[in-house]
Amino acid sequence: MTTSPVRFGVIGFGAWGKCHAGAINKTEGAEVAAIAAKSEGTCSEARELYPSASVYSDYHQLLAQDDIEVVHVVIPSYLHFEVAKAVLESGKHLLLEKPMCLTIADCQALNQLAQEKNLLLAVGHELRLSSLWSRVKQEIDAGAIGEPQYALVELSRKPYRLGADGWRYDIDRVGNWILEEPIHFFDLARWYLSSAGKPTSLFATANSRQVGHPELQDNFSAIVNFEDGKYAVVSQSLSMFEHHQTAKVAGTEGSLWASWSGAMDRTRHPSFFLKASNGETVREIPIEKITGEIFELEDQVAMLLEAIRGGKPLATSAEDGMWSVAMCLAAQKSVESGQPVAMSDIL
CATH class of the missing domain: 3.30.360.10 (Dihydrodipicolinate Reductase; domain 2)
Incomplete structure (x- = not known):
């Protein structure tokens, strides 16, 4: 029986966001389904690189796309809490780039929300992989x-x-x-x-x-x-x-x-x-x-697939992200x- 690929969304399409999208695209069983980018220039680049993905300038539109299972948030640190909270509230699993948030209170709030929603919250400490x-x-x-x-x-x-x-x-x-x-x-x-x-x-x-x-x-x-x-x-x-x-x-x-x-x-x-x-x-x-961070990004995608499809534990939990x-x-x-x-x- 063939299992359909896990459909990923990527919020943020700067240099590191492009690396995340590339890692998803290279991983068997994963698919870049949607990208939210800040400017028209980066939106155009996303459409050119990923013609089968939906591309939005407003990340809320990406979160409204029901067929997305997990979202990578790859944006400046001060926006992490706001966007990560919206991802979890939309019912999607989350990979949040480090730092998890800028305050302990925000880290705790995200962790609690993920637990309440029974969603995975992984933090981007890819060196563990x-x-x-x-x-x-x-x-x-x-x-x-x-x-x-x-x-x-x-x-x-x-x-x-x-x-x-x-x-x-x-x-x-x-x-x-x-x-x-x-x-x-x-x-x-x-x-x-x-x-x-x-x-x-x-x-x-x-x-x-x-x-x-x-x-x-x-x-x-x-x-x-x-x-x-x-x-x-x-x-x-x-x-x-x-x-x-x-x-x-x-x-x-x-x-x-x-x-x-x-x-x-x-x-x-x-x-x-x-x-x-x-x-x-x-x-x-x-x-x-x-080994190197671009290769670990691919391992990170594979880790998420195993957690979503197979129930395996995350390499870096929300608790680990908060401690960091x-x-x-x-x-x-x-x-x-x-x-x-x-x-x-x-x-």
């Missing part, structure tokens, strides 16, 4: 390093793209810069140290290379404390070049080192490796499937105050 970064977690869970005690997740890259209308450089629309990319690394660090329980406190510092714009935090580092003295370091610099990410996890019986490099974050030709050590010998763990936002808000509060912040003050 990476053949590289997820293999780190698999090795930890398999006991390769004993009890994990310390994690480092670090990024050095060239500056962010401006975003449509320069929204990413407008702090009122971003919320804070920590919510833009370090949020991914907070999620990985919490995931890798999940055996340590929930984060208890956080201390962060940051600075900017742009005189007069301290809110645009080009260099950022944070220490996240867990119970029993376990901790993670999350660090990022946007004053570098290309795109280079590292994760290192040390445990009572060994350590792991994962690395990914590319000329840009969306390259299809990255270099990457994963090494493990028991303290005496070092082995390289083969990563046979190519909470750590970013705690980090921003710490940067501003110069003091550690208890997570109980945020959640």
